Amino acid sequence: MDSPFKIEGPIFIGRSWAEYLKMFDLDLEKLNNTKILDCAAGASSFTYFLSKKGIDVSAADLLYDKDPEFLKRRCQEHLHALVESLGKMEYEFVWSFFKNLNDLKSHRMQSCLDFNRDYKINRGKKYIKADLTQLPFEDESFDMVLCAHLLFIYDHRLNWNFHLSAVEEMIRVSSNEVRIYPLVKNKGKKSIFVDKLIKNLPEGLETEIVEVDYQFRRGGNEMLRIVKE
Numbered sequence: 001m002d003s004p005f006k007i008e009g010p011i012f013i014g015r016s017w018a019e020y021l022k023m024f025d026l027d028l029e030k031l032n033n034t035k036i037l038d039c040a041a042g043a044s045s046f047t048y049f050l051s052k053k054g055i056d057v058s059a060a061d062l063l064y065d066k067d068p069e070f071l072k073r074r075c076q077e078h079l080h081a082l083v084e085s086l087g088k089m090e091y092e093f094v095w096s097f098f099k100n101l102n103d104l105k106s107h108r109m110q111s112c113l114d115f116n117r118d119y120k121i122n123r124g125k126k127y128i129k130a131d132l133t134q135l136p137f138e139d140e141s142f143d144m145v146l147c148a149h150l151l152f153i154y155d156h157r158l159n160w161n162f163h164l165s166a167v168e169e170m171i172r173v174s175s176n177e178v179r180i181y182p183l184v185k186n187k188g189k190k191s192i193f194v195d196k197l198i199k200n201l202p203e204g205l206e207t208e209i210v211e212v213d214y215q216f217r218r219g220g221n222e223m224l225r226i227v228k229e
């Protein structure tokens with residue numbers, strides 16, 4: 001079924017596993033018995049890398065019905081476009097994780113290639129086509145559900161109903177917790193939906209804004225944790 005919620009031409013790129021560990025404040029050593037779902041995972045190398053370490057992780061994305069060559073091309077094109085536009089406003093970003101634009105480009109290209117290699121083998125197994133508002137999983141299928149760079153940063157294009165439905169869906173398929181990163185848009189502006197979401201969550205959930213050791217967008221060193229009691 002088509003989702004009522006769409007973004008036009010979603011950016012199909014992916015942060016690396018190393019960025020994910022920092023963005024979500026995760027310790028690899030403590031994840032051995034944690035079943036994880038990465039939602040709107042794009043071309044991230046998180047699933048590839050953690051699976052290699054023996055951790056049970058799956059990824060979901062609207063575009064995982066596309067073939068590997070299509071996604072490789074799209075990721076490379078979108079990464080080039082992103083780097084070009086970042087080049088015009090480098091001063092708006094924090095250059096700590098990445099030394100410079102070239103460093104960012106090669107790091108993210110590696111993620112794209114690692115993802116693609118794994119996707120060719122595990123498409124339909126670990127990589128599941130899914131709309132965030134209608135996840136094809138049973139209740140409480142995962143211990144931890146992650147979502148990076150889809151919610152909050154596109155609050156000008158993805159409306160409040162999308163945000164609420166997506167987060168309710170992630171809570172439904174998680175037995176323990178949901179983590180969302182980042183909470184800010186460009187120039188360090190916090191999304192209008194962060195506080196509204198926290199106020200509108202169902203009863204029986206604890207929320208916490210956690211400071212993380214990663215920042216690329218200014219003010220982007222915070223992650224939202226939603227924990228089932």
Ligand SMILES: C[S@@+](CC[C@H](N)C(=O)[O-])C[C@H]1O[C@@H](n2cnc3c(N)ncnc32)[C@H](O)[C@@H]1O
Pocket residue numbers: 003005006007010011012013014015039040041042043044060061062063130131132133147148149150
């Ligand atoms: C900017 S990328 C983020 C990728 C990765 N999570 C990261 O942080 O690098 C956004 C991803 O969201 C996916 N997407 C867009 N709308 C979606 C939806 N309704 N359900 C699931 N995925 C969606 C896009 O296909 C794209 O891969």
